[in-house]
Amino acid sequence: MATEERSEETTVSDRGMVTIPADLRQRLDIEPGDKLRWTTDDSGALSVEIVHQREGVFDDFEPVDAGETNAVEAEAEFGGE
Numbered sequence: 001m002a003t004e005e006r007s008e009e010t011t012v013s014d015r016g017m018v019t020i021p022a023d024l025r026q027r028l029d030i031e032p033g034d035k036l037r038w039t040t041d042d043s044g045a046l047s048v049e050i051v052h053q054r055e056g057v058f059d060d061f062e063p064v065d066a067g068e069t070n071a072v073e074a075e076a077e078f079g080g081e
Helices: 022-027 071-078
Strands: 035-040 046-051
Touching: none
Parallel strands: none
Antiparallel strands: 035 046
């Protein structure tokens, strides 16, 4: 299946900042804290790679009791991070 190429334009601010258009942020799942890796080749072509930096990567895991503490009770008492 061929991928559709889309383009968007943004303006560089006087401080060198750009805004990623909302449509691109949503489609590419870019969230606050993610990093972008900027690369150029010898001809000056620019590419950008998304480096996801998600906090709380273990937030979706259920607590497991390893026998020394009751993780389920500890989470109920102290809450998740």
